[in-house]
Amino acid sequence: MLIRLAGGRVVDPANGRDGVGDIWIRGDRIVAPAEGEIPDAVYDVSGKIVMAGAIEIHSHIASGTVNTARLLLPENHRAHRPRPEETPLATAGWSTFETGCRYAMMGFTTLVEPAVPPHYALHSHLELADIPIVDKANLMALGDDDYLLSLLQKGASGTQIADYVGAMLAASKALGVKSINPGGSIAFQNNVRTFDYDDVVPEYGVTSRRIVEALQQAVVDLGIPHPLHLHINNLGVAGNVETALKVIGSAGNKPLHLAHLQFYSYGKEGKRGFSSAAAQLAEAVNAAPSALTIDVGQVMFRQTVTISLDVIRQFAAVPMAKPRKSVIFDGEINGSGVVPYLYKSDNYYNAVQWAAGLELFLLIKDPMRVFFTTDHPNGAPYTTYPDLFALLLSRDARARWLADLPKEAVEMTTLPSIEREYSLSEIATMTRVAPAKLLGLKDRGHLSPGALADVAVYNDDPDRAQMFRFAHLVFKDGDLVVRDGRVTHYRYGRTLAVQPSYDAATDRRLAKYYDDLYGLSRDMFKVPADAIARDYRFEEVACGQ
């Protein structure tokens, strides 16, 4: 099948391209213009905007914790309509099926679930298997596991730690490593209620900082393309910009990704002792080595639910739950918490959070280093992305929103003074080129010949939110899956995972450890390739070295 997308404005910053031209697709790949051949299908996309499929790096879409939130909040499901209707379970609000459809409708073709403790990996893969259309992956959460902390306590070598991380990745079939307030879950089980970067994990005698350094190094040693994905300590606390600055300052030249930095951009100014320190934080990011990347975790005003493995933070948030119910989970590898929350535009704190997120987006100069997230659903559901694109693209749009916010909150931020407007090319960099590089997905995020034919075509609608909410056409692997903002049919994508090499003796040691400590076979926790007895394809993402 040869397809020609004719005459669109091709926004492909990886190739320095922003101009009218054609894109050719053969099978599942982008190809060079096939001169002299008659395409099987020609789509006239003149006046439309053509980009590679977008890549989501951090969205809580497929895990036991997400499912707990679904069961906790049946009343939230109605809010998810209207929905696509022509495919199985697409009318099911907040389902995996809806996730695939809604993301595809916005032009997203690859999604990453960022928080899966290795013992719950199969659950995550079962949910990923029921997300249609897109390709997907998850990140494995380490940092509160007895085995790792015991290795650190004993002063194990970097090689031993890397071997362990490699063995756990292979068993979990994940794309990379995440760490969440490292050591915090164990500290909480020991009745610790706040846990800082240099605090010591009870009983193990190692600091959060030490865990971060060890995992950061292990990821480098294993050649995993995606850097350590870190959720740092003290999320959501006034004055926590100091923690973020400390982590940035100690990251060195090794790759490190800091998740949802907006939630760490708070100072203590003003009479409420809560202000935006995003400008200061953005400056620190700009000055840091380029191996440091961040995503924002933008807040938008609406009902949502916070879902996090940062159980200390979630426990602290329980009194703020709205509606007033929550789930706090202690687990043998990592805890978690599910706390519903309502962000309101007339709430001082929420207004500061909203502005701080936009300050990070606009003040961090390099769109290769700042990633587009709402930390779905923690800052806002991913369905608010189109509104967020509109805010980045237009200062006037921001001014309209700002006019509705409490004045005293706005004064605690620099947002009104920021003139920058993202270009479509910068949007494409942030949502296509940069995530592909960050995750090590060489054939995505761009439209060069040989790239995977994941393509989104948008109407050049002056209402940018409308433009990004309903793509005109979306191709996944060269297959037209969305037409005029509606999903036409399902196909099932790949699951991306790394398969790093590690010393095979590690598996023997781990088998003995599980037998001894848990009295269970480690095999129970693994994700066998044939577990999901349907069309569920793993695709290896190559490790370096």
Added chain:
Amino acid sequence: MKAFVEGAEVSLETAAAAAARVLEQARQPVIAGLATDSAGARAAILLAERLHGAYDHMASDILLRDIDVLRQAGRLLTTPNDVRLRADCLLLIGPKLLNIWPGLADRLALAASPRLSEAKARKIFWLGPGRGEAAEIGAAEITATPAALPLALAGLRAAVLERRIRINGALAQKLTELAETLRAAHFGAILWSAESIDRLAIEMVQGLATDLNQKTRFTTLPLDSGKNVSGVVQTSGWMTGFPVRTGFGRGYPEHDTWRFNATRMIESDEADAALWISAYGDEAPQWKRQVPMIALARPQTRFPYAPRVRFEVGAPGQDHDAVEYARDIATFTLARASAPSDAPRVADILALIEQNLTKGYEAC
């Protein structure tokens, strides 16, 4: 393994076609039983949507007791492994917990001290056990009949908060002492099951754990019923957003614990065809009205009336590999077949039935 239409043995294909006709001709079919692995549950939910029918589980009365409290009051919870390794103080609530989970004492290593705790000994209490149950695991017993349990729990909660208890002297004294021990725990866990305590008691257990967390760390361990009951609920959760007792009559999933009670729907003449799934044991439906029934069941099952179409299916994890929720680890695992056979999986039969439907979506 065999398939039957009106009691006569036929090929799987013939039976599937007959089953499809019955389900398709119904105004309101309901899928019930639903005791199957996760692949079977998935196939059943997709089939229910396509039929604009409803689905329910044979253990709904118990599992929804648990979920109702979850979605009204929230929850503190942990895993068996975490209790095994870190909990230095255990409080079991209500009778029959060892019947619900016979391997409990072993799995939680109750006789040993918690390996990953600075506390070197484990204290175990049982409030309201059945006769002789507490002694079986070496727990200190605080007697309370099931009827008296809510009051005893309320008294304990009050004692934890150092409030006055207005119940009889001996019990009040015991509860006060217990409260002191609980408050001194390092990391404690309350063990309970929706099979043995009611909604109010479950909510009281959650409130008790919440109160204890003001000063120390406490959580709860709901004892899983096994047979992939939790796995079916989880699968339903990500597929539709809701647990079981969900219907697709309006073209989108609606969840209602009364409306989509399969037995009620059948007895009240709302449902006019039933698909009964029971792959783990020989459970048969409880309804009395003889609606046309398709059954996917184990060969030894005795039905109250003859199913129109009957398929003999394999047992998950025995006849075939199965992804199911393992209570030992409180999540999904792949259970390899212990005695592999060619008995069909529920998911395969349902797929065959779906292929024989003439209307609705294509298979997913």
